[in-house]
Amino acid sequence: MSPSDAAPPPLxxxxxxxxxxxxxxxxxxxxxxxxxxHAALMQALDDAAADRSVRCVVITGAGRGFCAGQDLxxxxxxxxxxxxxxxxxxxxxxxxxxxxLVMKLRQFPTPLVAAVNGVAAGAGANFALNCDLVVxxxxxxxxxxxxxxxxxxxxxxxxxxxxxxxxxxxxGLAMLGDRLPAEQxxxxxxxxxxxxxxQLQATAAALADRxxxxxxxxxxxxxxxxxxxxxxxxAEALAHEARVQDELGxxxxxxxxxxxxxxxxxxxxxPR
Ligand code: LHQ
Numbered sequence: 001m002s003p004s005d006a007a008p009p010p011l012x013x014x015x016x017x018x019x020x021x022x023x024x025x026x027x028x029x030x031x032x033x034x035x036x037x038h039a040a041l042m043q044a045l046d047d048a049a050a051d052r053s054v055r056c057v058v059i060t061g062a063g064r065g066f067c068a069g070q071d072l073x074x075x076x077x078x079x080x081x082x083x084x085x086x087x088x089x090x091x092x093x094x095x096x097x098x099x100x101l102v103m104k105l106r107q108f109p110t111p112l113v114a115a116v117n118g119v120a121a122g123a124g125a126n127f128a129l130n131c132d133l134v135v136x137x138x139x140x141x142x143x144x145x146x147x148x149x150x151x152x153x154x155x156x157x158x159x160x161x162x163x164x165x166x167x168x169x170x171x172g173l174a175m176l177g178d179r180l181p182a183e184q185x186x187x188x189x190x191x192x193x194x195x196x197x198x199q200l201q202a203t204a205a206a207l208a209d210r211x212x213x214x215x216x217x218x219x220x221x222x223x224x225x226x227x228x229x230x231x232x233x234x235a236e237a238l239a240h241e242a243r244v245q246d247e248l249g250x251x252x253x254x255x256x257x258x259x260x261x262x263x264x265x266x267x268x269x270x271p272r
Pocket of ligand 1: 121145
């Protein structure tokens, strides 16, 4: 077999300055998740997390789609009809693949930008929405495809959608499973920014550069604190803010930033 006969890698990894870009690369199946893509993505996220030169990760898709969720032709999808709820292969698939992926994203040690280049469906939509900032091409769309195949939103959708869009809109999106165009997704609060299709990668790169230039630990603690703030009462949120602020306030990043402000110069942050 010549090298040109080899199957293309399911995920492309590129680095520019402090920004690592991961491109889902199964365009023939709208970058839906099979076992190989899932494993490559988990490994690439671990690699980026371990590489201290990486200060922001951008996730995008090759071809005309972002990600169509679970690959429905994957043999792992063949759950026994009417079988026991516990231990079916679909339940295992979620526990073994999607839940660890979502937890990795929510706890990721750098900011995450989703550059949604086309349709994001099912777990693919909620995968994008689990990133910190979502930039979408104007022609992109979001689709809670689950109800149409007799399932509920997964990949964290049941937690995310009511928080991002409110209960009423979450129910409309999840029950009807309509294609939500990027502009409407932005109006509902799911998406940070919509741009012209040809500007998507440049827009995501500019956003990633801005995030990479900020103190990474503060950005990550911001995500964690906002997620916590949505679940605790004010007293607990205030206590958490005091604890984290105390820790961050003593960090080299914060000290350097304050000093740079006083000296009217740009801050120089050490690798994270
Ligand atoms: C696909 C897929 C796909 C395989 C397009 N699989 N080939 C997790 C774990 C366990 C259980 C279940 O749930 C989950 C989470 C989930 O993600 S469930 C939801 C799974 N995703 C879907 O139900 C979406 C299925 N896809 C679609 O509805 C459409 O393809 C959308 C609306 C995304 C795009 O429509 P079109 O732009 O018209 O494209 P297309 O349908 O023609 O698709 C293009 C190709 O991609 C086509 O292959 P072909 O060989 O005919 O060109 C599709 O078969 C393939 N493809 N999604 N999920």
